[in-house]
Amino acid sequence: MILKRLVVGPLASNCYIVGSEATKEGIIIDPADEAEEILQSVKELGLKIRFIVLTHGHPDHVGALKEIKEATSAEIAIHTDDAESLPQQFLGFLFGLSYPTPPSPDRLLKGGDSIDIGDLHFGVLHTPGHTPGGLCLLGQARPKTSKRLGAH
Numbered sequence: 001m002i003l004k005r006l007v008v009g010p011l012a013s014n015c016y017i018v019g020s021e022a023t024k025e026g027i028i029i030d031p032a033d034e035a036e037e038i039l040q041s042v043k044e045l046g047l048k049i050r051f052i053v054l055t056h057g058h059p060d061h062v063g064a065l066k067e068i069k070e071a072t073s074a075e076i077a078i079h080t081d082d083a084e085s086l087p088q089q090f091l092g093f094l095f096g097l098s099y100p101t102p103p104s105p106d107r108l109l110k111g112g113d114s115i116d117i118g119d120l121h122f123g124v125l126h127t128p129g130h131t132p133g134g135l136c137l138l139g140q141a142r143p144k145t146s147k148r149l150g151a152h
């Protein structure tokens with residue numbers, strides 16, 4: 001599994017790039033800011049980004065979302081309970097950061113869903129608290145010989 005952490009933006013937010021060594025497909029988690037730096041890392045890792053996953057919808061996690069979406073055409077995924085609040089977050093943001101209005105999500109997640117890319121499987125855990133739709137991803141590589149099973 002390819003895993004790279006970037007610390008971006010004035011609030012030092014964590015952005016993760018996770019990818020499959022087997023298929024060179026990847027996901028970006030929380031493209032908070034500094035789109036150019038994120039995209040440069042993606043290029044260096046040789047990944048084709050399939051999903052942009054937001055752990056929650058706060059502005060300090062989505063500052064580079066528009067640019068990353070435009071550059072990668074990857075699907076934006078966020079928990080359904082945070083999806084509605086995504087654009088509005090930008091109107092009254094207290095820290096004085098100005099970001100482009102984020103694009104609408106392509107895929108709404110809930111606990112128990114999964115995201116699969118290449119040989120990697122990410123289980124979606126709904127972890128509300130910080131926001132109603134906060135989520136965590138539990139990632140693991142699928143064994144090469146296993147057959148894909150249906151959702152459970």
Ligand SMILES: [Zn+2]
Binds near residue numbers: 056058130
């Ligand atoms: Zn937050």
